[in-house]
Amino acid sequence: MAQGIIPCFVCIIQRATGTEDYKRQYTSIQINETDHKLALYADDVLLTLSNMETSLPKTLETFSDFRRVSNLLLNVTKSEMLNISYEEQTLIQLTPNCHLKRQKSKLLAYQLPTVPDLLELSWVRKYAFEHTDTVYKEWIPNTNFDNASNWIGNRVPCSKDEVFFEKDKKVSVYVQASHSLTDMYLPLDGEFILAPESGFSASPGNNPDCERGSSIYFHDADQYLWVDPSVWKSALYTDDPEMSKSLFSVDAERIPCQHDDVIFTPETSFRVNFMISISEIQVKSISVQGRRFISDEEFAQHLQTNTGKLQFPSPVQIKITNSRCNDKTGCVCGNDRMIQEICSALMQHTDNKCPEASCVNPLKLIGHCCEICGAAIYLEYTSDFDLDIYRNRLIHTFLSLPTYSGVKLAISKVQRPQSPLGILPVESASEIQIVLIDDKSGSQTGSDAQQLAYDIMSDIDSNGKSFGIMKGTVHIATGSTSSAQQGHMTAGYIAGLVLGIFICIALVGLTFFLYRAGKLSFPSTRSLSFWRRKSESEDEHNVENNGFDNPIFAENLQNCPDVPEICTTGKDKPKEVTLKQSDTNFSNPLYDASSNDV
Numbered sequence: 001m002a003q004g005i006i007p008c009f010v011c012i013i014q015r016a017t018g019t020e021d022y023k024r025q026y027t028s029i030q031i032n033e034t035d036h037k038l039a040l041y042a043d044d045v046l047l048t049l050s051n052m053e054t055s056l057p058k059t060l061e062t063f064s065d066f067r068r069v070s071n072l073l074l075n076v077t078k079s080e081m082l083n084i085s086y087e088e089q090t091l092i093q094l095t096p097n098c099h100l101k102r103q104k105s106k107l108l109a110y111q112l113p114t115v116p117d118l119l120e121l122s123w124v125r126k127y128a129f130e131h132t133d134t135v136y137k138e139w140i141p142n143t144n145f146d147n148a149s150n151w152i153g154n155r156v157p158c159s160k161d162e163v164f165f166e167k168d169k170k171v172s173v174y175v176q177a178s179h180s181l182t183d184m185y186l187p188l189d190g191e192f193i194l195a196p197e198s199g200f201s202a203s204p205g206n207n208p209d210c211e212r213g214s215s216i217y218f219h220d221a222d223q224y225l226w227v228d229p230s231v232w233k234s235a236l237y238t239d240d241p242e243m244s245k246s247l248f249s250v251d252a253e254r255i256p257c258q259h260d261d262v263i264f265t266p267e268t269s270f271r272v273n274f275m276i277s278i279s280e281i282q283v284k285s286i287s288v289q290g291r292r293f294i295s296d297e298e299f300a301q302h303l304q305t306n307t308g309k310l311q312f313p314s315p316v317q318i319k320i321t322n323s324r325c326n327d328k329t330g331c332v333c334g335n336d337r338m339i340q341e342i343c344s345a346l347m348q349h350t351d352n353k354c355p356e357a358s359c360v361n362p363l364k365l366i367g368h369c370c371e372i373c374g375a376a377i378y379l380e381y382t383s384d385f386d387l388d389i390y391r392n393r394l395i396h397t398f399l400s401l402p403t404y405s406g407v408k409l410a411i412s413k414v415q416r417p418q419s420p421l422g423i424l425p426v427e428s429a430s431e432i433q434i435v436l437i438d439d440k441s442g443s444q445t446g447s448d449a450q451q452l453a454y455d456i457m458s459d460i461d462s463n464g465k466s467f468g469i470m471k472g473t474v475h476i477a478t479g480s481t482s483s484a485q486q487g488h489m490t491a492g493y494i495a496g497l498v499l500g501i502f503i504c505i506a507l508v509g510l511t512f513f514l515y516r517a518g519k520l521s522f523p524s525t526r527s528l529s530f531w532r533r534k535s536e537s538e539d540e541h542n543v544e545n546n547g548f549d550n551p552i553f554a555e556n557l558q559n560c561p562d563v564p565e566i567c568t569t570g571k572d573k574p575k576e577v578t579l580k581q582s583d584t585n586f587s588n589p590l591y592d593a594s595s596n597d598v
Contacts, residue, residue, distance in 0.1 A: 136261040137254075138233045141224045142268040145175045145192075152217045157181060159203035160213025165190065171221045172310035174269035175199070182213055191306060193269055221271040226281075227338055228345035229254035246399045247391075248408050250435065252342055252367035257333035258282040259325045264311075266290040274314040276341050282319045282334065294322040329468075330387035330413035332430060336367065343369035359445050359477045366414040366433055373446040375453035376475045379432035379460075385468030387413065387432070393467070394434075397459070398452055406439035407448050445479030 039046040049055040066072075148155050157163045163184040165171065174193045180203040224231050229251050256262045262283050264270055267290075274281075286293045288311070293299040299320055302308045312318070325331035335342065346369055347353060359373030379385075391411050398404055414433045434456070436449035453474050460472040 135257070135259075136235055136263055137256040138235075138263040138265065139270060139272070140231050140233055142265065142270050143171055143173050143221045144268055145173050145179070146177055150219050150221075152219060153214075155216075157216050158210030158213075159207035160210045162213065162215045164215060164217045166218070166220070169220060169222070170310055170313060171218070171271060172269040172307055173218075174267065176267070180204070180207065189310075191310060193307070195267065222273045224271065224273060225345045226272050226274045227255055227276055227341045228348075229342065230346060230349060232256070234260075246395065246408050248410050248437075250365055250368040250410055250412070250433075251346060252335040252339055253333045253410075253412055255335060255342065256281070256283050257331075257335060258321070259284050259323065259331055261285045261287070263287045264289070270311055272312055272314070274316040276316060276338060278316070278337060280317045280319055282321055284321055284324060286318065286320060293320060296320050328386045328388070329381060329383065330432065332413050332415055333367070336415055339367065339369075357477075358441070359479045361477050363475055363477045365435055366416075367412075368435075371477075372435070372437060373477050373479065374435065374437040374449035375446065375477075376436070377434040377453055377456060378473045378475075379434065380470040380472075381432055382468040382470060385432070387411070390432075390467050390469075394456070398455060404448060404452050407452055408437050410435040440479070443479045446476070447478055447480065450476050450478050 039048070047059060049059065143150060146156055151157065157179065159180040160182055162182055165185060165187045167185070167188050169187050170189045171187060172191050172193065174195070175198045176195045178197065178199050178201065180201045182203045184200070232255050234249055234254055260283055262285065264287060286299060288302065291302075293302065296319060299318065303312060344352075354370035357371050357373050362371035362373055363376050364371050365376055394409060394411065399407065399409060411432065411434045413430050416429050416431050436452050438446060438448040440447055453476060457472055457474055460469055464470070464472065
């Protein structure tokens with residue numbers, strides 16, 4: 001629509017939508033308490049309509065009124081409609097002169113495809129699920145007849161095949177096309193859901209596309225477990241859908257959390273095996289066959305149908321809360337109580353063991369089954385912290401850089417492991433876990449994640465308080481033995497380490513300067529030699545004081561009658577010398593007392 005006529009057209013639309021008659025006949029899309037009717041862009045107008053049988057004729061009537069009043073011709077044949085949920089044939093009958101886009105439409109440089117791809121756009125998801133930063137989990141496997149992976153041999157049956165379903169297995173099978181078969185053996189309890197123009201017929205046996213017939217068996221539909229992370233596809237709605245590809249989740253958060261929307265793809269059949277020890281699972285909503293259930297009552301009615309019983313054959317109760325996380329600091333997933341079952345289901349695909357990590361001291365994460373290489377940051381936060389805002393900051397400030405194009409990030413609130421005595425206060429029992437992994441290999445494994453972790457810690461040190469972050473702790477595990485680190489490295493610790501190294505270098509430099517300037521002297525070599533000789537002399541003196549063997553004090557003296565005082569035969573008696581006065585003496589003239597001459 002040309003720019004020149006938009007103001008006038010908008011005026012007509014606004015006046016028309018304000019009348020009571022128009023309100024009765026024109027029905028827009030209402031989400032919560034907001035009524036979405038009209039969206040204005042640079043040179044386009046976007047109308048949102050529901051109840052097309054009344055709303056669409058009224059809109060076309062308004063177009064006609066505008067043409068009559070403005071004397072400007074609207075080229076209706078260039079207008080486009082993007083169908084979301086109505087039958088196409090109905091819309092074609094209501095708008096014979098308006099193109100109904102079945103492939104791609106263009107809006108604000110966006111190529112808008114049909115409904116399945118349309119739901120991948122963030123602005124559509126916002127209206128569909130009422131919040132831009134929410135998470136949905138989509139069930140991947142199905143029990144469709146036309147899905148080759150559902151058949152042993154990995155091919156869809158052809159006309160010369162005999163088809164077998166195990167008679168004791170209950171299954172719901174969606175059939176998308178027509179099939180000609182030689183024979184088919186059905187289960188005792190099950191159903192076929194036939195799409196339009198689909199069905200079965202007896203094979204004439206002359207199909208050139210089927211070379212030779214064989215017996216082909218349908219896979220066991222009970223093999224897919226709710227707690228298996230590999231059967232779920234998760235997506236986070238962010239303000240940048242392209243950058244959200246750099247995000248991932250730890251294993252416990254890959255299956256539906258308590259505030260997630262759960263989607264089972266329309267036009268598919270499925271069967272969910274719960275096999276868990278808990279009796280209740282909480283989710284925000286469940287969408288089955290294009291219908292979204294937001295209350296327990298609605299979903300309970302579906303479970304009472306034959307299709308519902310075949311899809312969810314379990315006594316486990318699924319509680320639908322229809323409540324999103326209202327805590328801006330984030331909400332814990334709530335799957336920690338099932339972590340053993342989650343890991344057991346995941347590792348059944350790898351012979352019940354984790355792949356070997358190619359790094360030194362791999363990291364064990366909260367909510368993750370196997371150890372990883374890379375980096376993990378744990379944040380202590382205040383009530384001012386906003387998880388969505390900080391996630392977007394990490395995406396736009398760091399992950400958008402070419403340097404970190406191979407790095408993926410996971411960020412969520414997790415329950416902090418309790419101390420053995422459980423003395424941690426309730427308000428400090430949770431923290432923000434940031435996980436960084438990269439696509440490097442060998443000795444470079446985790447190197448980009450390590451560098452990004454250091455950049456984030458530096459940013460926390462500078463700007464953390466403004467985001468409500470009190471402290472950050474980082475753990476590192478890389479493939480290089482020289483750079484591998486694991487332990488507590490807070491931002492303050494890193495800053496202190498750098499400051500300490502700087503002070504040591506400064507002290508060494510100052511000492512060298514004072515020595516060269518003559519202000520500081522060291523002990524001379526001569527003094528050091530004196531100390532060395534003195535030390536050696538002391539050692540020799542200590543050796544001499546060890547004494548020597550004196551045979552007169554021998555322990556086993558045979559004959560000592562003359563000096564019995566110095567004899568002993570007791571092993572433990574001390575040896576003594578006794579001095580006595582003797583009658584034998586002589587005079588020493590040198591000390592003669594009567595002599596007066598010296």
